Amino acid sequence: MPVAVARPISLTAAERHRSKKAAYGHKTAHQDRVRARIVLHAARGQGNARIARETGVHLDTVRAWRVRFADGGLPALAGRKRSGRPRRFTPIQVAEVKALACQRPAENCTPLSRWSVPELAREVVARRISGPVSVSTVRRWLREDAIEPWQHRSWIFITDPDFRRKAEHVLDLYARTWEGRSLSADEFLISSDEKTSIQARCRCHPTLAPGQARAMRVNHTYGRGGALAYLAAYDVHRAKVFGRTEPRTGIDPIMALVTQVMSQEPYARAKRVFWVVDNGSSHCGKKAADRPTAAFSNAVLVHTPVHASWLNQVEIFFSVVQRKVVSPNDFTDLAQVGDRLRASEDRYNATAQPFQWRFTTSDLDDLLARLDQHTADRQEESSAEPAA
Known part of the structure; x- marks a missing residue:
């Protein structure tokens, strides 16, 4: 009987270059890499049995791809379209x-x-x-379609009628301007707020340090050692924090923080020191605005809009405190909490850089325009619904 002779393979320069690139490319699919190697070996005159041994595939596989290339060239090495399993769902x-x-x-x-x-x-x-x-x-x-029904996000309507004006004042101060004029070198900006109810939770078993393939382990059971409030004033442009701990928040603790900051340089002899605060009960209203000014003539209180504490940069610092200082909460008593907070202030001030605040008045206008459009769309949908 006649012996079957392997089909001869010859490559052009372009085909050889593309085959080598496919055979040795790091991002080439495994099947494409094997097929390209089969073609390269065949072009060197090797027999199918030897190619099968060197590539680690079956002899019939080598024979099939050799014939495919001989009949159709490089395009024939691509996989043919298959109908696949019929769809179960329409x-x-x-x-x-x-x-x-x-x-x-x-x-x-x-x-x-x-x-x-x-x-x-x-x-x-x-x-x-x-x-x-x-x-x-x-x-x-x-x-x-990126549908995630198990997720949810909260939102709130803007209820402050002066939202745009108040937010613009705060954003302008972050950009070192006030009422259209640039701040001078002896004008400063302080962002201030309180972080309430920092507890001292004494764990019933010691916390275990992390180890190889093991996270830090904190015992769930704890004894309550009380709670305190942490008041902080953050110099926005100098990235410096002034803090104090108090048993509770209120007018007196706020004024104690103002006095702590305004009694030292460079704030004591500054031309103006702007204090950005939210609308908490201890610093809301005209009396709250007049109180720091009465004690320090160069202090100017600037309120964020209602429900817009996200405009207050000290909240970013508080998030750092929560993640790096307070959590996981494992303190023997409130004195240890206070010591840890004061020590963290010194550590932070030694290396801190101003936050890269990118939200500007232009972004504010875009946000308000989107909210207005959203409100208009909802009203239109409500009016289009048939009456019950």
């Missing part, structure tokens, strides 16, 4: 599942506050939207 069923995920469960008499993927998969079957469907399939469908 596009309409997929759309109905996504629509269900975008509804609140309570609207459909389901006693849940939010959908989870397993709950959604069970609900799909219960409503006979489709037959049995796996959790991973539902998750894949939701991921296509």
